[in-house]
Amino acid sequence: MTVSLSPHQFDQLLGSHPGIQCLSLDCFDTLLWRDTHSPRDIFHGLPGISIIQRSSAESRARRAAQLNGRGSEVTIADIYDQLLPNADRQEREAAIEEEIAAEARHCFGFAPVVQLMVAAKQRGLKIAVVSDTYLDSDQLLSLIAKAAGQDVADLIDHVFCSCAFGKSKSGGVYHDVLRKLKLPGNAILHVGDNRSADIDGVKPFGVNTAHLAQFANSTEQRLRLEAAIDRMIHPHRAEKVAATLPHRAALSIAEPLAESPAERLGMTLLGPVFCGFERWLKSEAKALESANGGNVHWCFLMRDGHLPMMVHSLFGKDENAHALEISRYTAVAASLTTEKALQRFIEQNANLDPFILARQLLIDEEQIRTICADLPPAQASQALLRELRTGQRKKSIIRASREMAERLIAHIANSVRPKTGDTLMLVDLGYNGTVQNRIDGLLAERLSVKIAGRFLLLRENDRPGLDKKGFIGADHYDAFTLESLCANVAVLEQLSTRATGSTIDYEEDGTPVRQGNEIKETQSATRDAIQAGCLKFQAFEETATIRNSAELDLENWRRGAANVLARMMFLPTAEELNVIEQFEHDVNLGTARTTGLFDKTIAHRGLRKRGLFYMNGSERMYLPAEIQGQGMATRLSLLTQRRFGLPLTFGDMADATIELPVIFADSKEAVPQLVTATNTHDGFFMAAIPVGASQYSVALQFGALFEYFELDSLSFHPVEEFLSLTPDDPRNEQPAEPVLDGIEKAAGRLMHCQNEAGFMMVSPPHNPDGQQLLLACVFRPTVIRKAATSPANTADVESGQPLAATEIN
Template sequence: MNDTILADALPTALDGQPGITILSLDCFDTLLWRDTHAPSDVFRALGSPVLQQRIWAEQRARTAAAVRARRNEVGIAEIYAQLLPNATPAERAAMVAAELAAEAAHCFAFLPTVELMRAARARGLGIIVISDTYLDAAQLGALISDSAGADVRALIDRIFCSSEYGLSKGEGLIGDVIKELGVRADTVLHIGDNRAADLVAGRAAGVRALHLKQFTATTEQRLRLEAATSAMIHAGAASNRNSQPHRAALSIAEPGIDDAAERLGFTAIGPVLHGFARWLAREADALRTASAGQVHTLFLMRDGYLPRLVFDAIEPNATTHAIEISRFTATAASFATEADVLRYLDAETTTPARVILAQLLFEPQEIAVMLRALPERNSHAALVRTIRAGPRMTRVLARSRACAERLIGYLRTTIAPAPGDTLMLVDLGYNGSVQNQIDPLLRRALSVTVAGRYLLLREQDISGFDKAGFIGADNYDANTLDAMCGNVAVLEQVCTAAQGSVVDYTADGVPVRAVNAIKGGQSAVRDAIQRGAVHFAQVADRPIVRSAPPADPDARRSAAVATLARLMFLPMPEELAVLDNFQHDVNLGVGDTVPLFDSAVAQRGLRRRGLFYMRGEERMYLPAELNGEGLAVKLTLLAHKRFGLALKYADFIDRTITLPVLIADGRTVETGTVTATPTHDGYYIAPIPIDDCRFSIGLQFGRLYEWLQVESAVFMPVDRFLSDQQRAGLEEVAGVPTLEGMEQTAAHLYRCEDAGAFMMIPPPPRRDARAMMLAVVFRPIAARADAPVRPAQSAEQVR
C-alpha cells in the first residue's frame, strides 16, 4: 500500500478510500504553512533579543513539565511563564497575543489541503484537526481563521491539540481522539507531513494514514542551504529575513518537472525574478502617480529578456517593450564632447586597445593601423595620444553624434514617447552603465524623464540619476552587494535573449546586431531554464490562501536575495550540471566569450594557491568551481565576500614544512631549506628563488617522506608569483625534473627509496631581467620514520 502522498495529489486523496467518515488533518505544514523556513523564524517578528529567549523558554517549560508532571507537552502560557518570570498576567497575555498575531501574519492555508477539505465536505464527511502544538483548540482555531479566513475555519468540525491532552500524536493522542469521537478507527483518514507523528502513529491507532511528502531530499537540502545563506547575508537584521514564500509552489510543481534545466529555472531563477517583477509593478505605479505623462516600461535587451517574460506573466494587462540598447550602443552614442571621450579613456586603462577603438566606432582597417603603431610599454597612454591626434577625435565625435541620432530614431519608431513621459529602464544591473551613458541624451533629445529600475544595483559613483534596485543600497551594505555582483554573470546568461547584442541602428530604426557568440546548445538549455522561471511566476501565488495580503510585502526581496546568493555561492551539483560548458559573452561589441567556470582549473589553482587562486581569473562564476571541495571551503568564500574580510594568504597558514633543498650553479652545490606553506586538501607550496635562472634546485624529499605526491613544479617571475592578479598558466614554464633515488609509480605519485632521494630541477632559459623562482606543489603521503621533527612556524615567522 502506498503510504505517501504528494502535494498535488491532495485534492483527490479520498479517491479509492471507501468507508471513510472523517477526514483528519495535521495542522502545521499540512493545512497551515508558514512563509518562513523554520517555525522559530516567526519569532523574529517579536524582536531580535526575544527570538532566542523564546526558544530557550519553551525548552525550559518542556523540561519542567517532564519533571513535575511526567508529560512532554506544554501550553503557550507555560512557555511565557518561563520567558517572563517577573511579568504580570496582563503583560504575558499581551506577549502571547503578539506571538499569535505574528503567526497569523506568516501563516497561510495550503490550497491543495483546502481543496481536499472541500471535497470531503461535498462527500458529507466530518473534518477534524489533530495537532502537536502548544496552542489550545480555541487559539489554533482563531489562528486558522485569522490567517486563512473564516471560510476555511468553518470547514473544520473539531480541533484537538496535544497541549490540552498532555500527550503528542506519537504518544497516543490520535487513539484518544478516536475514542472521544466514538467512531471506528478504520473509518478515519489522517494526513500529515510528519512521517512518525502522522503516518506511524496514525496506523498504530488503527486509522488509515498518509504521509504528506512536501519536498524531495534535494529540495529540502536546497531550502536548508538557502536558509543558511540568508542567515549570513542578513546577519544582524532585526526583521524576519528567513522568508521562503516559494515553498508552497515548489511543493506542488517541482516533482512534476523532469527536465533539470527547467527545474533550475523554476526553483532558483523563478523566485528571484518573481520577487523582482512584483517590485517593478509597485515602482511603475509610483512613477505613474508622480508623472504627468505616460510611463513606458522598457526592458533593456538582452539581459532584460527573461525579466520581461516573468513580468508579463504576472501583469498580463501591462504594456511593456523590449528595447535593444546595449552598453556598447549607449556608450557609442554618448560622446558629445572631447571631454566625454577622455573621461571614457580614463576609466578604461586595463581594457584591450582593440575593444576601446571598436567602442569609439573606428573601422576595422583603422583599428589595425593604430594597433600596429602602439608600443608594448605604456600602450594606453600612447593610445590616448593616438586618438587625440589629427582628425581622429573629430571623427569619433561625428560618428557618435550620428549613432545617437540613429538610436533616438529607433526609440521614436519603437515607443513614440511624448514630451513629459517617463521611460522606466529595466535591467538586471548592476551599475546602471547604460543609463549612465544614455540618460542625458534621452532627456535632451526626447524631453522625457528617465528612471532606472534594477534587480541588483551597486553604483560605483553617485550619478545623481533616478535609480533604484530591488536589491540595492537601501536594504544591503556594500559588501553584500559586491559579493553578489561578483557572480552576477550566471544570472545574466540565463536571462538573456538568444540573439547577438545590438551594435548599431539603421536609418529607419532597425537594430543591427552582432553575430551571436553563444552556441546553440547553450541557447537550448537557456530556453528550458526560462520556461521554468516563467512557470514559477504563473503558479507562485496559487497555493497560498490568505485572509489578507502579506504583512511584509518586501519579504520576497529577502527570499530572492537568499535564493540568488545560494545559487551563486552554494550551487547544487545538478544545477552545475545544467550550467556546465556555459560561456559568458562580454557584450562589448567584439564577440569575446569566457567560461562561466572551470572545475579542472580550479582544482589546480586551489592546490597551488588555496582560495587566493581566484584573484585575476577571468571566469565569471568562480564559486561554482568549488563543488566537490567541501562545504567548509564554500562557506569560507561566502563569509569572505559577504563581510569583506581583509584576510591575506598568511592568515590561512597554521602550519608549515621545512623542506631541505640543494642549490647548484654548475660549479658548487650548497644545502639549505625552504618553508612550504599549506594551500588546500593537504597540499603545500614551496617557493624557491633562482635569481636569474642560474640555479638548479634539488628537493630532498627523501629526508622527510617515503611517499608523496608532486602536483606541479613551475618556474615564473617572482613579481608574478607575488601579484594579486596571478593567473594560472600565465608566464609559467614547466620544470623538467630528474629523479635520484625516487620512483614515479603513478601520475604525480612518488616513492623515495631512502633518505638520500631527491628531485633535481634545472632552470629554464633566461627570458628577461626579471628575477625568477621555482614553485613546487606537493602533498605528503607517508612520512619517513626517522625524519627530523621541526616545530611548525607561525604565520608571522613565515612572513
C-alpha cells in the same frame, strides 16, 4: 495502506477512500504553512525577545512538565512562564498575543489542502484538525482564521491540540481523538507531512493515513542552504523573522511537475527571483506614475531584460511595456559626443584590450589593424592611446558618436512613442546601470521625458545622482553584500538573456543591427527550458497560497529572492551545474568572443597551489561553480570572504608548514637551506623557492622527509606577480622538468624516495628579461620518513635571493 502524495495529486485522494466519514488534518506544514524555513524562525520577529531566549524557554518548560509527570507537551502559557518569570499575567498574555500575531503574519493556507477540505465538505465529511502544538484549540482555530481566512476556519468541525491531552501524535493522542470523534479508525483519513507523527503515530489506531510529501531531498537541501545564506546576508533586525523563503509552497506544487533538470532549475532559481522582482517593479511603476504624472513605460533593456519582460507579460498585455535593444556597447558609443566625455571614457578604460577599446570608440576594423598592426598587447595599447591624442581622431570619434546617438534616439522613439512628460522606466538585471549612466541625459533632453532605472541588482561604482533603484540594492544591503552578489552575475545573465546577438548599431530608422551570435544551439535550447520553468513557477505561485491578508509584503519577497540568488551564486548544487556546465558567456563589447562560464580544473589547480588565498583575489567568472565539490568549508570560506570583505592574506589562511631541505647551486657553490612549505588545500603543500634571475639550480631533498609523496606541479613564476594579491596568470607560468636521483615514479604523480638522499634537481628556465623568478613546488606528503626538526632557515622570497651560506648552522 499509507500513500505518499505530492500536492498536485491531492484531487485523487478522497476518491481512493470512499468509505470514510471524517478527514483529519495535521495543521502546521499541512494546512498552515509558514513563509520561513523553520517554525523557530518566527521567533526572530518577537519584539524584545531573541530566538535563543524563546527556544530555551520552551525547552525548560518541557523539562519541567516531564519532571512533574505531565509528559513533554506544554502550553504557550507554560513557555512564557519560563520566558518571563517576573512578569505579571497581563504582560505574559500580551507577549503571547504578539507571538500569535507574528505567526498570523507569516502563515497562510496551503491551497491544495484547502481545496481538499472543500471537496471533503461537498462529500458530507466532517473535518478535524489534529496538531502537535502548544496552542490550545481556540488559539489554533483563531490563528487559522487570521492566516487563511474565516472561510477556511469555518470548514473545520473539530480541533484537537496535543497540549490539551499531554501527549503528542507519536505519544498516542489519537486514542483520545477517536474517543472524542466517536468513530472507528477505518472511518477516518488522516493527512500530514511528518511521517513519524502523522503516519507512524496514527496508523496503529486503524486510521487510514496519507503522507504529504512536501519536498524531495534535493529541494530540502536547497532550502536549508537558502536559510543558511539568510543568516549571512540578513543580519537580524528587530521584529523581522529569519530565513524568509516565501516560494516554498509554490515549489512544493511545481517542482514535481518539472519535465527536465533544466526546467527544474528555472523553477527553483529564477522563478522566485523574478516573481519578487515583478512585484517590486509594479509598486515602483505605480509610485513613479503618482510622482511624475503621465504614462510610465516599462522599457526592458535587451538582451538581459528578456526574461523579466516574459514574466511581466504573463499578467496580461501591457501597451506600456516595450523591448528596447540598447546594449552597453551602443549606449557608450552614443555618449562620446563631447571631447570631455571621450577623454573621461579613455581614462576609465585604458586597461581594456586595445582591439575592444578601439571598437567601442567606433574605429573601423581596417583602421584598428593599421594602428595596432601585429604589436603585442602592451605596445598595441600604447599605439592606440597615441592615436587617440590626435585632434583628427577625436573629431572623427565624436562625429561617429553623435550619429550613433541619433540612430539610438530613433530606435527608442519608434519603439516606445513617448509623449512629453512620460517616464521611461528602464528595466534590466542591472549591477551598475551603465546604460542609464550613459544615455539618461540624452533621452531626457531629446524626448522630453523623465528617466528612472529599476534593476534587479544594483551596486553603483560611483554616485551619478540619477533616479536609480535596485530591488536588491544599497537601500537594503551593505556594499560588501552587493559586491559579493555582483561577483558571479554572469550565470544570471546567461540564464535570463535571449538567443540573439548583442546590438552593435542601428539603421537610420532605428532598426537594431546585431552582432553575430556564437552561442551554441544546445545552450539556447537549455536556456529556453530554464526560462520555461521560471514562467511555470509564476502560475503556481499565484494559486499556491490562501492568505487572509492582501499579500506578503515586498520586504519578504526581497529577502527571499536575495536568499535564492545568493545561494545559487555561492552554493550551487552539482545537479544545477550539470545543467549549465557547457554554457559559454559572450563578452558583449562589440566582439563575438565567448568564454566558458566555469572550469573546475582551474579552481582545482589554483587551490592546490595557493590554497584559499587563491579565492581571495581570483577574478573567475563563476568561481563558486568551480569549487563545487571541494567541500562545504571551502565554499563557505569564499562566501565569508566576499560577504564581509575580510582583509586576509596567504599567511592568515595557512596554519601548517613543512621545512623542506633544498640545495641552491650556481657555477661557484652549493648552499643547503630549509624552505618553508605551507599547507594549501586537500593535504597539499606549496614551497615557493627563489631562483633569482635564473642563476640558481635547486635540488629538492624529498628523500630526507618522505618515503612516498605526490608531486602535483613544478613551475616557475615571476616573483612580483606571485606575491600580488591577485593569483598569477597561468599563461605566465613556465613548467619545470625535474631530474630525479634516488626518486622514482611509483604511479601517476606518486613518487617513491628510495633512500634518505633522494632528491629532485630543477634547472632554471631561459630568462632573457632578467626577471626575478621562483619555483613553485606543490606536493602532498603520503608516507613520512621522519619529521623535520631543524630550525626554519627560510628563503627570502621578496628579494628573490637565498640566504647567505654563513647564515646556515
